[in-house]
Amino acid sequence: MTHNTMIDEWYPVGLFSKLDAAGRETALMGEPIDVARDAEGSAKVTGRNGRPLPVCVRYGHVWSSLGTPLKALFAIPEADQAGRRFVDVGVVRVRCSPLRAVENFLDIAHFPFVHTDILGAEPHTEVQNYKVEIREDEVWATQVKFYQPQAAKSASGGITTEYMYRVPAPTCAVLYKTCPPRPSEWDVITLFVQPLAEDLCDVWPWMALFDDETSMTDLIHFQQTIFLQDRSILENQIPRLLPLDPGMEIPTRADLTSVAYRRWLKRHNYTYGAQLVAQ
Amino acid sequence: MLSDMTGSWTPVALSADLPAGTVMPARTPAGSIALWRSDSGRTAASADRCPHRGMRLSHGFVRGEALSCIYHGWSYARAGNCLRIPAHPGLTPPEAIRVATQQVEESDGLIWVAVGEPAAQPPRLEGLVPLRSLMAHASVAALETAAGAKADPEGIVWKVQASQTIRLLLAPQEDDHTLIHVLLSDNSSPAQRIAASRAAETLRRAAEALQTKRIAP
Amino acid sequence: MKLYDYILSPSCYKVRLMAALTGVKLDIRPVDFHPGAEHRGPELLALNPAGSIPILEDADLILTESSAMLVYLAARAAPEWLGTGAAEGTARVQQWLSFANRLTASLGGARLHEMLLRPGDITALQALSIAALRELEAGLVEQGLRGMRFLVADRPTVADIACFPYVALAPDGGVSLDPYPAIRLWSRALRSLENFIEMPGIHRLHELKPEPHIEPGKV
Numbered sequence: 001m002t003h004n005t006m007i008d009e010w011y012p013v014g015l016f017s018k019l020d021a022a023g024r025e026t027a028l029m030g031e032p033i034d035v036a037r038d039a040e041g042s043a044k045v046t047g048r049n050g051r052p053l054p055v056c057v058r059y060g061h062v063w064s065s066l067g068t069p070l071k072a073l074f075a076i077p078e079a080d081q082a083g084r085r086f087v088d089v090g091v092v093r094v095r096c097s098p099l100r101a102v103e104n105f106l107d108i109a110h111f112p113f114v115h116t117d118i119l120g121a122e123p124h125t126e127v128q129n130y131k132v133e134i135r136e137d138e139v140w141a142t143q144v145k146f147y148q149p150q151a152a153k154s155a156s157g158g159i160t161t162e163y164m165y166r167v168p169a170p171t172c173a174v175l176y177k178t179c180p181p182r183p184s185e186w187d188v189i190t191l192f193v194q195p196l197a198e199d200l201c202d203v204w205p206w207m208a209l210f211d212d213e214t215s216m217t218d219l220i221h222f223q224q225t226i227f228l229q230d231r232s233i234l235e236n237q238i239p240r241l242l243p244l245d246p247g248m249e250i251p252t253r254a255d256l257t258s259v260a261y262r263r264w265l266k267r268h269n270y271t272y273g274a275q276l277v278a279q
Numbered sequence: 280m281l282s283d284m285t286g287s288w289t290p291v292a293l294s295a296d297l298p299a300g301t302v303m304p305a306r307t308p309a310g311s312i313a314l315w316r317s318d319s320g321r322t323a324a325s326a327d328r329c330p331h332r333g334m335r336l337s338h339g340f341v342r343g344e345a346l347s348c349i350y351h352g353w354s355y356a357r358a359g360n361c362l363r364i365p366a367h368p369g370l371t372p373p374e375a376i377r378v379a380t381q382q383v384e385e386s387d388g389l390i391w392v393a394v395g396e397p398a399a400q401p402p403r404l405e406g407l408v409p410l411r412s413l414m415a416h417a418s419v420a421a422l423e424t425a426a427g428a429k430a431d432p433e434g435i436v437w438k439v440q441a442s443q444t445i446r447l448l449l450a451p452q453e454d455d456h457t458l459i460h461v462l463l464s465d466n467s468s469p470a471q472r473i474a475a476s477r478a479a480e481t482l483r484r485a486a487e488a489l490q491t492k493r494i495a496p
Numbered sequence: 497m498k499l500y501d502y503i504l505s506p507s508c509y510k511v512r513l514m515a516a517l518t519g520v521k522l523d524i525r526p527v528d529f530h531p532g533a534e535h536r537g538p539e540l541l542a543l544n545p546a547g548s549i550p551i552l553e554d555a556d557l558i559l560t561e562s563s564a565m566l567v568y569l570a571a572r573a574a575p576e577w578l579g580t581g582a583a584e585g586t587a588r589v590q591q592w593l594s595f596a597n598r599l600t601a602s603l604g605g606a607r608l609h610e611m612l613l614r615p616g617d618i619t620a621l622q623a624l625s626i627a628a629l630r631e632l633e634a635g636l637v638e639q640g641l642r643g644m645r646f647l648v649a650d651r652p653t654v655a656d657i658a659c660f661p662y663v664a665l666a667p668d669g670g671v672s673l674d675p676y677p678a679i680r681l682w683s684r685a686l687r688s689l690e691n692f693i694e695m696p697g698i699h700r701l702h703e704l705k706p707e708p709h710i711e712p713g714k715v
Contacts, residue, residue, distance in 0.1 A: 015531060018531060088531060089531075090530045090531030090532075091531070091612075091613065092611060092612065093610060093611055093613055094611075095610070095670070103332075109351045109365070109366040110350050110351050112352070112365070113349055113350065113351060113352050113365075113702065114349070114350065114699070116699075116700045116702075117700075122352075122365075122702075122708045123708035123709070123710045125352065125365035125366060125368065125708075125710060126365075126366060126368050127366040127367070216528070217526040217527070217528040217534070218526055220528060220531075220532075221502075221504075221526055224503065224504055224530075224696070225503055225504075225696045227696075228504060228696030228697050229696050229699075231611070231668070231697065232667060232697055233334060233349070233350055235667065236334060236335045236338055237332060237333040237334055237335075238327075238328050238333045238334075238335065239333060243333075248330075248333070249330065249331060249332055249333055250330050250331055250375070250376055251331075252331075252366060252367060252370075253366075253367065254351075254367065292677065293677070298681070300703055301684065303674075303677070304674045337674075338699075340701065340702045340703040341703055342702070342703050342706065342707050343707060347702070349699060349702075352702075368710035411637050411677075412677055413630075413633070413675070414675035458675075469641055469642070472641050473638050473641055476634065476637050476638060476641070477634075480630075480634055
């Protein structure tokens with residue numbers, strides 16, 4: 001199975017703030033790579049046999065590719081907005097498909113069971129209909145609503161949170177959610193996933209928030225809590241690879257975003273971490 | 280494992296290790312199962328995979344007579360049909376949403392799961408009670424050597440010392456692992472039971488050492 | 497009482513859990529362990545040169561070993577968690593508190609490696625983890641044969657709290673808990689205690705609450 005189309009995408013490979021001259025050894029889709037800072041302080045990424053790889057630094061992270069990205073990394077305009085706090089949450093490794101990691105991030109029906117008393121709670125389990133569409137070749141889910149006991153560090157009690165989800169790249173997802181201190185703005189929470197192998201990934205969450213009260217450490221810990229609660233789910237899904245053909249797994253109306261994501265992956269031949277024939 | 284022409288029984292767990300309202304993972308020759316006991320005490324063996332997004336059901340929770348998946352709370356009856364999808368409270372789940380199940384029998388403190396359709400019931404334990412289960416990273420052959428006795432369909436009869444004979448019921452697993460259920464006489468004293476548990480640990484150590492030697496060149 | 501704490505640290509969780517179970521109010525001071533490595537920064541090294549967390553501060557008292565923190569909380573607020581005071585029970589508590597350090601090294605080391613990319617010999621760590629889990633399983637089996645559901649008595653003690661977190665999070669380090677029925681029952685008994693609190697990676701026991709009746713459309 002060729003995964004050519006995913007070869008030419010951008011992937012996160014490290015935190016820019018943690019980069020040093022000695023560098024860090026990591027990998028992209030099975031190929032060992034090295035991520036370091038050069039003498040001028042810029043990020044430098046090299047692949048097998050020292051071949052230089054494309055680099056960009058954005059959203060607090062270093063990005064690279066094994067191939068030739070045809071366009072610049074996707075834009076998140078909120079990242080340039082004054083007054084926002086930018087949070088590098090830190091990497092977590094998960095033994096799962098990078099595509100499963102993204103799909104879990106897009107899901108809300110699990111909130112009452114996995115993020116109990118934080119993002120959801122019984123009996124508020126119903127998922128109301130929401131809207132899914134493709135905009136400029138990205139998957140978007142809008143008008144998503146869910147009742148949450150403690151939606152964010154900046155929320156002072158239970159609220160019905162509104163969400164939008166966006167998939168701008170095969171292993172990246174962006175969540176826009178109700179911002180309690182500034183109701184006309186969205187808080188932005190992202191999941192940037194680095195595919196190490198088809199069943200192993202490094203997950204780099206990042207955030208751009210309006211919150212002047214909460215300490216940076218508390219913001220980091222809140223997001224790490226949420227992700228760690230998902231990790232033991234991600235490591236126990238069978239099959240490991242994300243099925244892109246119907247048959248193995250049964251979606252409902254609550255899963256519209258995930259259904260759109262799987263179709264979009266298949267359409268683009270983004271199959272690294274996926275399986276195609278129902279087994 | 281006890282076989283006849285049409286099927287066989289695998290001993291998967293001790294009854295005492297599956298209290299009411301709990302679920303545990305187990306392996307059978309037909310695949311992984313979520314072995315569970317409803318609140319009323321009835322056992323069931325469901326395929327260890329929720330058909331929604333593939334989450335292991337053995338990580339789930341039991342409420343009443345249903346097993347629910349930890350991921351999205353989808354609930355299944357002992358017969359395998361889906362009873363409830365919390366994201367859609369008004370929806371009666373379609374018949375097509377179900378998990379495969381295997382036949383379970385429980386007797387004399389042991390839980391057995393059927394592979395195929397065995398004609399007979401699982402064997403009775405005459406005068407024996409189960410003590411504990413333990414997993415050995417050793418094949419049946421290594422266990423036989425360590426115990427100095429061959430396994431028959433009812434396990435290994437192992438004479439530990441002059442005073443005590445222990446029966447080891449074996450359920451071979453993948454990768455040269457063997458699940459051992461230690462059985463002993465129903466009139467064993469507490470001291471004998473503790474001694475038998477320790478003896479089983481010693482046997483496992485010996486069998487695993489033999490297994491390693493066989494694998495290492 | 498001030499606890500220098502990291503939400504993802506099982507050792508810190510031991511103290512948070514003990515405090516919750518015994519009704520002690522802790523003043524939590526979050527430490528940016530990852531990715532910030534704050535535990536190795538000057539402020540925390542001044543408090544604990546070993547560079548580890550948790551750190552418990554109560555007026556003049558500074559404790560840097562989680563077992564000592566558990567004992568301190570019990571001694572202050574709920575001495576029944578220390579055991580009965582008889583020689584054998586006291587010794588068993590000490591045995592398991594020391595044993596808990598092996599769980600931190602093996603299961604904790606495997607978890608840090610698999611999850612947070614810390615260096616280590618993962619094969620060796622997992623082998624040591626399995627050996628430790630088997631010892632815990634054997635100990636719990638024997639306690640069960642003595643009619644006791646916990647490590648030292650038929651009620652939980654600091655010994656159980658010291659051992660529980662790294663065991664419950666064994667799968668984080670690629671070490672399965674599937675083959676240990678006694679550990680499963682013990683873990684469940686602890687998670688069912690009144691005032692039990694979870695940490696990320698340890699799910700709530702939803703079966704402890706009855707099935708809610710949900711009216712569709714009414715959220």
